[in-house]
Amino acid sequence: RHVFRDLRPYVCTFEDCQNGGKLYVSRHDWMHHELQIHRRNYTCKICQKMCSSRTEMSVHLREHYDESIPPSQLGVILDLCNRQADNLDYEKHSCLVCGDELSLSALQGHLAAHMEDIALFVLPNTNAEEDVGDSNASLRVAKLKSKGKTSGTESEASSLGYSAARDDGQNSTDFSKLLTNEEAGYTSKFWSWRTIDHDSELAPVKQILETRKTKLGVDHPDTLTSMVNLASTYGNQGRWEEAEQLEVQVMEARKTKLGVDHPDTLTSMVNLASTYSNQGRWKEAEAMYRRGLEGYEKIQLRPEHPDTLTSVSNLGSVLDSQGKYEEAEVMHRRALEGREKMLGPKHPDTLTSVSNLGSVLESQGKHEEAESIGAMVRMS
Numbered sequence: 001r002h003v004f005r006d007l008r009p010y011v012c013t014f015e016d017c018q019n020g021g022k023l024y025v026s027r028h029d030w031m032h033h034e035l036q037i038h039r040r041n042y043t044c045k046i047c048q049k050m051c052s053s054r055t056e057m058s059v060h061l062r063e064h065y066d067e068s069i070p071p072s073q074l075g076v077i078l079d080l081c082n083r084q085a086d087n088l089d090y091e092k093h094s095c096l097v098c099g100d101e102l103s104l105s106a107l108q109g110h111l112a113a114h115m116e117d118i119a120l121f122v123l124p125n126t127n128a129e130e131d132v133g134d135s136n137a138s139l140r141v142a143k144l145k146s147k148g149k150t151s152g153t154e155s156e157a158s159s160l161g162y163s164a165a166r167d168d169g170q171n172s173t174d175f176s177k178l179l180t181n182e183e184a185g186y187t188s189k190f191w192s193w194r195t196i197d198h199d200s201e202l203a204p205v206k207q208i209l210e211t212r213k214t215k216l217g218v219d220h221p222d223t224l225t226s227m228v229n230l231a232s233t234y235g236n237q238g239r240w241e242e243a244e245q246l247e248v249q250v251m252e253a254r255k256t257k258l259g260v261d262h263p264d265t266l267t268s269m270v271n272l273a274s275t276y277s278n279q280g281r282w283k284e285a286e287a288m289y290r291r292g293l294e295g296y297e298k299i300q301l302r303p304e305h306p307d308t309l310t311s312v313s314n315l316g317s318v319l320d321s322q323g324k325y326e327e328a329e330v331m332h333r334r335a336l337e338g339r340e341k342m343l344g345p346k347h348p349d350t351l352t353s354v355s356n357l358g359s360v361l362e363s364q365g366k367h368e369e370a371e372s373i374g375a376m377v378r379m380s
Helices: 002-007 029-038 052-070 071-079 104-121 134-142 174-180 199-216 219-235 240-258 264-279 284-298 308-319 324-342 348-363 367-379
Strands: 040-045 082-084
Touching: 002 104, 029 104, 029 219, 029 264, 029 308, 040 052, 040 071, 040 219, 071 082, 071 199, 071 219, 082 284, 174 199, 199 219, 219 240, 219 264, 240 324, 264 284, 264 308, 284 308, 308 324, 308 348, 348 367
Parallel strands: none
Antiparallel strands: 040 082
16 A cells, blocks of 8 residues: 555546646545546536536526526526536446446546556566565566466455555556557547636636625625635635635634534535645644534534534545544444445445445455455445
Protein backbone atom coordinates (compact mmCIF):
# COMPACT_ATOMS: atom_id res chain seq x y z
CA ARG A 1 0.00 0.00 0.00
CA HIS A 2 2.82 2.44 0.85
CA VAL A 3 4.25 1.95 -2.66
CA PHE A 4 1.07 3.28 -4.23
CA ARG A 5 0.98 6.20 -1.80
CA ASP A 6 4.42 7.17 -3.11
CA LEU A 7 3.55 6.59 -6.77
CA ARG A 8 0.12 8.29 -6.67
CA PRO A 9 -1.12 6.16 -9.58
CA TYR A 10 -4.74 7.31 -9.68
CA VAL A 11 -5.98 10.03 -12.04
CA CYS A 12 -9.44 11.29 -12.93
CA THR A 13 -10.83 9.49 -15.99
CA PHE A 14 -13.06 12.33 -17.19
CA GLU A 15 -11.67 14.49 -19.99
CA ASP A 16 -13.41 17.71 -18.88
CA CYS A 17 -12.12 17.57 -15.29
CA GLN A 18 -10.76 20.88 -14.02
CA ASN A 19 -8.22 18.92 -11.94
CA GLY A 20 -7.24 16.58 -14.75
CA GLY A 21 -3.55 16.63 -13.83
CA LYS A 22 -4.04 15.79 -10.16
CA LEU A 23 -2.63 12.46 -8.95
CA TYR A 24 -4.52 10.79 -6.10
CA VAL A 25 -2.82 8.98 -3.22
CA SER A 26 -5.41 6.29 -2.65
CA ARG A 27 -8.25 4.53 -4.41
CA HIS A 28 -10.68 6.08 -1.96
CA ASP A 29 -9.57 9.65 -2.77
CA TRP A 30 -9.83 9.02 -6.49
CA MET A 31 -13.23 7.28 -6.26
CA HIS A 32 -14.55 10.00 -3.95
CA HIS A 33 -13.52 12.67 -6.46
CA GLU A 34 -15.22 10.96 -9.41
CA LEU A 35 -18.41 10.23 -7.49
CA GLN A 36 -18.69 13.72 -6.02
CA ILE A 37 -17.72 15.66 -9.13
CA HIS A 38 -18.46 13.61 -12.23
CA ARG A 39 -20.61 10.53 -11.68
CA ARG A 40 -23.79 12.46 -11.03
CA ASN A 41 -27.26 12.76 -12.47
CA TYR A 42 -30.09 15.28 -12.43
CA THR A 43 -33.46 14.44 -10.88
CA CYS A 44 -36.50 16.63 -11.48
CA LYS A 45 -37.99 17.60 -8.11
CA ILE A 46 -41.52 17.64 -9.58
CA CYS A 47 -41.85 14.50 -11.69
CA GLN A 48 -38.70 12.63 -10.52
CA LYS A 49 -37.45 12.20 -14.09
CA MET A 50 -33.75 11.38 -14.07
CA CYS A 51 -31.37 12.87 -16.65
CA SER A 52 -27.73 12.04 -17.21
CA SER A 53 -26.57 15.58 -17.99
CA ARG A 54 -27.25 19.20 -17.12
CA THR A 55 -28.20 19.92 -20.72
CA GLU A 56 -30.74 17.09 -20.82
CA MET A 57 -32.36 18.28 -17.58
CA SER A 58 -32.43 21.87 -18.88
CA VAL A 59 -34.32 20.69 -21.98
CA HIS A 60 -36.75 18.73 -19.80
CA LEU A 61 -37.48 21.74 -17.58
CA ARG A 62 -37.99 24.06 -20.53
CA GLU A 63 -40.32 21.63 -22.27
CA HIS A 64 -42.54 20.94 -19.27
CA TYR A 65 -42.25 23.92 -16.91
CA ASP A 66 -40.92 26.76 -19.03
CA GLU A 67 -43.62 29.26 -18.07
CA SER A 68 -43.15 28.76 -14.32
CA ILE A 69 -39.33 29.04 -14.34
CA PRO A 70 -37.77 32.51 -14.71
CA PRO A 71 -34.70 32.28 -16.99
CA SER A 72 -32.56 33.90 -14.29
CA GLN A 73 -33.34 31.04 -11.89
CA LEU A 74 -32.83 28.13 -14.26
CA GLY A 75 -29.19 27.68 -13.24
CA VAL A 76 -30.06 27.52 -9.54
CA ILE A 77 -32.84 25.01 -10.19
CA LEU A 78 -30.44 22.84 -12.19
CA ASP A 79 -27.98 22.95 -9.28
CA LEU A 80 -30.74 21.76 -6.94
CA CYS A 81 -31.50 18.87 -9.30
CA ASN A 82 -27.85 17.81 -9.34
CA ARG A 83 -27.08 14.83 -7.12
CA GLN A 84 -24.61 12.00 -6.82
CA ALA A 85 -25.85 9.08 -8.87
CA ASP A 86 -26.94 6.15 -6.71
CA ASN A 87 -28.08 3.71 -9.41
CA LEU A 88 -24.91 3.28 -11.43
CA ASP A 89 -24.49 -0.39 -10.48
CA TYR A 90 -27.62 -1.15 -12.51
CA GLU A 91 -25.91 0.08 -15.68
CA LYS A 92 -22.86 -1.12 -17.57
CA HIS A 93 -19.89 1.21 -18.10
CA SER A 94 -16.98 0.74 -20.50
CA CYS A 95 -13.39 0.58 -19.28
CA LEU A 96 -11.54 3.32 -21.15
CA VAL A 97 -8.36 1.20 -21.21
CA CYS A 98 -9.52 -2.23 -22.37
CA GLY A 99 -13.20 -1.69 -23.27
CA ASP A 100 -14.66 -4.25 -20.83
CA GLU A 101 -18.30 -3.62 -19.84
CA LEU A 102 -18.70 -3.61 -16.04
CA SER A 103 -20.93 -2.29 -13.29
CA LEU A 104 -19.60 0.86 -11.63
CA SER A 105 -18.43 -0.84 -8.43
CA ALA A 106 -16.55 -3.42 -10.47
CA LEU A 107 -15.28 -0.81 -12.93
CA GLN A 108 -13.70 1.31 -10.19
CA GLY A 109 -11.52 -1.54 -8.97
CA HIS A 110 -10.84 -2.62 -12.55
CA LEU A 111 -9.66 0.87 -13.62
CA ALA A 112 -7.66 1.28 -10.43
CA ALA A 113 -5.82 -1.97 -11.19
CA HIS A 114 -4.96 -0.72 -14.69
CA MET A 115 -3.56 2.52 -13.28
CA GLU A 116 -1.62 0.65 -10.59
CA ASP A 117 -0.14 -1.65 -13.23
CA ILE A 118 0.94 1.33 -15.33
CA ALA A 119 2.48 3.03 -12.29
CA LEU A 120 4.36 -0.12 -11.22
CA PHE A 121 5.64 -0.65 -14.74
CA VAL A 122 7.98 2.36 -14.41
CA LEU A 123 9.74 1.00 -11.32
CA PRO A 124 13.22 -0.50 -11.78
CA ASN A 125 13.49 -4.27 -11.57
CA THR A 126 16.80 -5.04 -9.88
CA ASN A 127 18.11 -8.40 -8.74
CA ALA A 128 17.99 -7.10 -5.18
CA GLU A 129 14.28 -6.48 -5.48
CA GLU A 130 13.62 -9.90 -6.94
CA ASP A 131 15.38 -11.49 -3.94
CA VAL A 132 12.99 -9.89 -1.46
CA GLY A 133 10.36 -12.56 -1.00
CA ASP A 134 7.88 -10.52 1.00
CA SER A 135 7.68 -7.51 -1.32
CA ASN A 136 4.41 -7.65 -3.27
CA ALA A 137 5.36 -4.52 -5.21
CA SER A 138 8.62 -6.08 -6.41
CA LEU A 139 6.78 -9.25 -7.35
CA ARG A 140 4.34 -7.24 -9.46
CA VAL A 141 7.17 -5.45 -11.30
CA ALA A 142 8.82 -8.77 -12.04
CA LYS A 143 5.55 -10.09 -13.45
CA LEU A 144 5.03 -7.04 -15.62
CA LYS A 145 8.48 -7.47 -17.17
CA SER A 146 8.23 -11.21 -17.65
CA LYS A 147 7.41 -10.91 -21.41
CA GLY A 148 4.33 -13.04 -21.46
CA LYS A 149 5.11 -15.38 -18.58
CA THR A 150 2.08 -15.40 -16.33
CA SER A 151 1.57 -16.84 -12.90
CA GLY A 152 -1.57 -18.17 -11.30
CA THR A 153 -0.47 -16.80 -7.91
CA GLU A 154 -1.69 -13.41 -6.81
CA SER A 155 -0.33 -11.47 -3.87
CA GLU A 156 -2.45 -11.81 -0.77
CA ALA A 157 -3.39 -8.14 -0.82
CA SER A 158 -4.41 -8.12 -4.50
CA SER A 159 -6.76 -11.05 -4.00
CA LEU A 160 -8.82 -8.88 -1.67
CA GLY A 161 -9.66 -6.37 -4.36
CA TYR A 162 -8.72 -3.23 -2.45
CA SER A 163 -5.51 -1.23 -2.77
CA ALA A 164 -3.04 -3.74 -4.16
CA ALA A 165 -2.58 -4.20 -7.90
CA ARG A 166 -4.28 -7.09 -9.68
CA ASP A 167 -2.45 -9.43 -12.06
CA ASP A 168 -4.23 -9.38 -15.42
CA GLY A 169 -1.47 -11.30 -17.18
CA GLN A 170 -0.32 -8.14 -18.97
CA ASN A 171 3.33 -7.76 -19.90
CA SER A 172 5.64 -4.99 -21.08
CA THR A 173 4.62 -5.50 -24.73
CA ASP A 174 0.96 -5.08 -23.78
CA PHE A 175 1.69 -1.79 -22.07
CA SER A 176 3.79 -0.59 -24.99
CA LYS A 177 0.75 -1.05 -27.20
CA LEU A 178 -1.52 0.53 -24.63
CA LEU A 179 0.55 3.67 -24.34
CA THR A 180 1.26 4.20 -28.05
CA ASN A 181 -1.89 3.13 -29.88
CA GLU A 182 -5.47 4.33 -29.88
CA GLU A 183 -8.51 2.59 -31.24
CA ALA A 184 -10.18 4.17 -34.26
CA GLY A 185 -12.70 6.79 -33.21
CA TYR A 186 -11.61 6.65 -29.57
CA THR A 187 -9.84 9.48 -27.80
CA SER A 188 -7.71 8.12 -24.98
CA LYS A 189 -8.05 9.83 -21.63
CA PHE A 190 -4.36 9.41 -21.01
CA TRP A 191 -3.46 11.43 -24.11
CA SER A 192 -6.19 14.02 -24.47
CA TRP A 193 -6.88 16.57 -21.76
CA ARG A 194 -9.15 19.52 -22.13
CA THR A 195 -10.96 21.95 -19.90
CA ILE A 196 -14.21 23.75 -20.51
CA ASP A 197 -15.40 27.20 -19.55
CA HIS A 198 -18.07 27.02 -16.85
CA ASP A 199 -18.47 30.79 -16.45
CA SER A 200 -21.73 30.75 -18.41
CA GLU A 201 -23.18 28.30 -15.86
CA LEU A 202 -22.04 30.49 -12.97
CA ALA A 203 -23.48 33.75 -14.31
CA PRO A 204 -27.15 33.24 -13.24
CA VAL A 205 -26.13 31.86 -9.84
CA LYS A 206 -23.89 34.86 -9.21
CA GLN A 207 -26.59 37.24 -10.41
CA ILE A 208 -29.14 35.86 -7.93
CA LEU A 209 -26.58 36.06 -5.13
CA GLU A 210 -25.75 39.69 -5.85
CA THR A 211 -29.45 40.61 -6.06
CA ARG A 212 -30.16 39.00 -2.71
CA LYS A 213 -27.14 40.67 -1.10
CA THR A 214 -28.45 44.06 -2.25
CA LYS A 215 -32.12 43.55 -1.41
CA LEU A 216 -31.97 41.26 1.62
CA GLY A 217 -28.51 41.72 3.10
CA VAL A 218 -25.43 39.54 3.31
CA ASP A 219 -26.61 37.49 6.30
CA HIS A 220 -30.19 36.85 5.19
CA PRO A 221 -31.02 33.11 5.03
CA ASP A 222 -31.90 33.32 1.33
CA THR A 223 -28.59 35.06 0.60
CA LEU A 224 -26.71 32.36 2.49
CA THR A 225 -28.58 29.71 0.52
CA SER A 226 -27.44 31.36 -2.72
CA MET A 227 -23.87 31.34 -1.41
CA VAL A 228 -24.19 27.63 -0.67
CA ASN A 229 -25.47 27.02 -4.22
CA LEU A 230 -22.56 28.95 -5.72
CA ALA A 231 -20.07 27.09 -3.52
CA SER A 232 -21.61 23.80 -4.63
CA THR A 233 -21.24 24.81 -8.28
CA TYR A 234 -17.60 25.72 -7.70
CA GLY A 235 -17.08 22.35 -6.04
CA ASN A 236 -18.67 20.51 -8.98
CA GLN A 237 -16.10 22.24 -11.19
CA GLY A 238 -13.21 21.36 -8.88
CA ARG A 239 -12.65 25.01 -7.91
CA TRP A 240 -12.08 24.20 -4.26
CA GLU A 241 -10.47 27.44 -3.09
CA GLU A 242 -13.40 29.52 -4.31
CA ALA A 243 -15.85 27.05 -2.79
CA GLU A 244 -13.95 27.18 0.49
CA GLN A 245 -14.13 30.98 0.72
CA LEU A 246 -17.90 30.95 0.37
CA GLU A 247 -18.38 28.03 2.75
CA VAL A 248 -16.35 29.76 5.46
CA GLN A 249 -18.49 32.89 5.08
CA VAL A 250 -21.71 30.87 5.31
CA MET A 251 -20.51 28.93 8.34
CA GLU A 252 -19.45 32.04 10.25
CA ALA A 253 -22.69 33.84 9.41
CA ARG A 254 -24.79 30.91 10.57
CA LYS A 255 -22.76 30.61 13.78
CA THR A 256 -23.61 34.24 14.54
CA LYS A 257 -27.26 34.17 13.46
CA LEU A 258 -28.32 30.63 14.41
CA GLY A 259 -25.78 29.35 16.92
CA VAL A 260 -22.89 26.91 16.73
CA ASP A 261 -25.02 23.76 17.10
CA HIS A 262 -27.91 24.68 14.80
CA PRO A 263 -28.44 21.99 12.13
CA ASP A 264 -27.79 24.48 9.31
CA THR A 265 -24.52 25.55 10.94
CA LEU A 266 -23.46 21.92 11.32
CA THR A 267 -24.27 21.28 7.67
CA SER A 268 -21.99 24.20 6.77
CA MET A 269 -19.20 22.63 8.83
CA VAL A 270 -19.60 19.29 7.07
CA ASN A 271 -19.59 21.00 3.66
CA LEU A 272 -16.37 22.82 4.55
CA ALA A 273 -14.83 19.58 5.83
CA SER A 274 -15.59 17.94 2.49
CA THR A 275 -13.91 20.80 0.65
CA TYR A 276 -10.82 20.47 2.87
CA SER A 277 -10.78 16.74 2.15
CA ASN A 278 -10.96 17.29 -1.60
CA GLN A 279 -7.87 19.49 -1.30
CA GLY A 280 -5.99 16.83 0.67
CA ARG A 281 -6.05 18.93 3.84
CA TRP A 282 -6.71 15.96 6.07
CA LYS A 283 -6.08 17.47 9.51
CA GLU A 284 -8.42 20.39 8.86
CA ALA A 285 -11.01 18.06 7.38
CA GLU A 286 -10.76 15.73 10.39
CA ALA A 287 -11.20 18.58 12.87
CA MET A 288 -14.23 19.94 11.02
CA TYR A 289 -15.87 16.52 10.61
CA ARG A 290 -15.36 15.85 14.33
CA ARG A 291 -16.93 19.20 15.19
CA GLY A 292 -19.91 18.51 12.95
CA LEU A 293 -20.40 15.00 14.35
CA GLU A 294 -20.12 16.32 17.90
CA GLY A 295 -22.83 18.86 17.10
CA TYR A 296 -25.17 16.25 15.60
CA GLU A 297 -24.79 14.12 18.74
CA LYS A 298 -25.25 17.15 21.00
CA ILE A 299 -28.61 18.07 19.46
CA GLN A 300 -29.59 14.42 19.90
CA LEU A 301 -29.85 13.61 16.23
CA ARG A 302 -30.41 9.87 16.26
CA PRO A 303 -27.30 7.71 15.65
CA GLU A 304 -28.81 6.28 12.44
CA HIS A 305 -29.78 9.65 10.96
CA PRO A 306 -28.36 9.97 7.40
CA ASP A 307 -26.46 13.17 8.28
CA THR A 308 -24.86 11.49 11.29
CA LEU A 309 -23.86 8.39 9.33
CA THR A 310 -22.47 10.46 6.46
CA SER A 311 -20.30 12.41 8.89
CA VAL A 312 -19.14 9.18 10.55
CA SER A 313 -18.25 7.64 7.20
CA ASN A 314 -16.45 10.75 5.95
CA LEU A 315 -14.50 11.04 9.18
CA GLY A 316 -13.46 7.40 8.82
CA SER A 317 -12.19 8.04 5.29
CA VAL A 318 -10.18 11.09 6.38
CA LEU A 319 -8.64 9.09 9.24
CA ASP A 320 -7.80 6.31 6.77
CA SER A 321 -6.07 8.83 4.47
CA GLN A 322 -3.84 9.85 7.38
CA GLY A 323 -2.93 6.26 8.28
CA LYS A 324 -5.03 6.29 11.46
CA TYR A 325 -6.39 2.89 10.66
CA GLU A 326 -7.68 1.78 14.07
CA GLU A 327 -9.77 4.92 14.50
CA ALA A 328 -10.93 4.68 10.89
CA GLU A 329 -12.05 1.08 11.46
CA VAL A 330 -14.22 2.17 14.40
CA MET A 331 -15.89 4.85 12.29
CA HIS A 332 -16.48 2.60 9.27
CA ARG A 333 -17.94 -0.16 11.45
CA ARG A 334 -20.31 2.36 13.02
CA ALA A 335 -21.36 3.68 9.59
CA LEU A 336 -21.87 0.16 8.25
CA GLU A 337 -24.00 -0.96 11.20
CA GLY A 338 -26.17 2.15 10.95
CA ARG A 339 -26.64 1.91 7.19
CA GLU A 340 -27.44 -1.81 7.27
CA LYS A 341 -30.11 -1.09 9.88
CA MET A 342 -31.67 1.91 8.14
CA LEU A 343 -31.06 1.25 4.44
CA GLY A 344 -30.56 -2.49 4.09
CA PRO A 345 -27.52 -4.54 3.05
CA LYS A 346 -27.72 -3.82 -0.70
CA HIS A 347 -28.16 -0.05 -0.65
CA PRO A 348 -25.27 1.78 -2.43
CA ASP A 349 -24.37 3.68 0.76
CA THR A 350 -24.22 0.42 2.72
CA LEU A 351 -21.99 -1.16 0.08
CA THR A 352 -19.73 1.89 0.19
CA SER A 353 -19.33 1.34 3.95
CA VAL A 354 -18.60 -2.34 3.35
CA SER A 355 -15.85 -1.42 0.87
CA ASN A 356 -14.41 1.25 3.18
CA LEU A 357 -14.26 -1.17 6.10
CA GLY A 358 -12.65 -3.86 3.98
CA SER A 359 -9.99 -1.43 2.80
CA VAL A 360 -9.02 -0.26 6.28
CA LEU A 361 -8.91 -3.86 7.56
CA GLU A 362 -6.56 -4.80 4.73
CA SER A 363 -4.37 -1.80 5.60
CA GLN A 364 -3.94 -3.23 9.09
CA GLY A 365 -3.01 -6.67 7.81
CA LYS A 366 -6.33 -8.20 8.86
CA HIS A 367 -6.50 -10.08 5.59
CA GLU A 368 -8.95 -12.85 6.50
CA GLU A 369 -11.50 -10.41 7.88
CA ALA A 370 -10.99 -8.11 4.92
CA GLU A 371 -11.52 -11.04 2.56
CA SER A 372 -14.84 -11.86 4.22
CA ILE A 373 -15.89 -8.22 3.85
CA GLY A 374 -14.80 -8.27 0.19
CA ALA A 375 -16.95 -11.34 -0.36
CA MET A 376 -19.97 -9.32 0.82
CA VAL A 377 -19.30 -6.77 -1.94
CA ARG A 378 -18.89 -9.43 -4.62
CA MET A 379 -22.13 -11.20 -3.65
CA SER A 380 -24.18 -8.00 -3.62
